[in-house]
Amino acid sequence: MMKIKSASQLTDEQFKDMVxxxxxxxxxxxxxxHKTHLQYYDSADVKQLLKISDRTxxxxxxxxxxxxIRIGRKIFYPTSFFTEAARDLRKE
Known part of the structure; x- marks a missing residue:
């Protein structure tokens, strides 16, 4: 069984990483x-949606x-950006 340290035993950096x-x-x-009401896409979603590579x-x-936005090592993209961009493209 893994022993968990209390918050007071962690360094500031360890606590930040844990949070x-x-x-x-x-x-x-x-x-x-909540896939039907997403407010954010992750990188895999955006790459699939736009058909682009990691580098792009x-x-x-x-x-x-x-x-x-970046949370820890993960990056998220607001779905509203893509919805508005698609709406703008339809207007043109």
């Missing part, structure tokens, strides 16, 4: 259980062309 991991896991769980998605993030 980020928990938030990331909660967001993943929410993502899996990375360039879009770096250039600021696509909004994103």
């Amino acid at each position: 980020l991991l928990i938030l990331s896991e909660l967001l993943n769980l929410h993502h899996k259980t 998605l990375q360039r879009l993030r770096k250039s600021g062309e696509i909004p994103h």
Whole structure:
């Protein structure tokens, strides 16, 4: 059985990593259980939606062309950005 340290036994960096991991896991769980009402896509969703590679998605993030948030090691993209972009394309 793994022994878990109390929060007072963790360094600030360990505590921060633990909180980020928990938030990331909660967001993943929410993502899996609420697929019909997603507020965020993960990288795999965006690559599939836009039919682009990892590198292209990375360039879009770096250039600021696509909004994103990072939680721990995971990156999420607001679905509203894609909905609005698709709506704008239909108007043209």
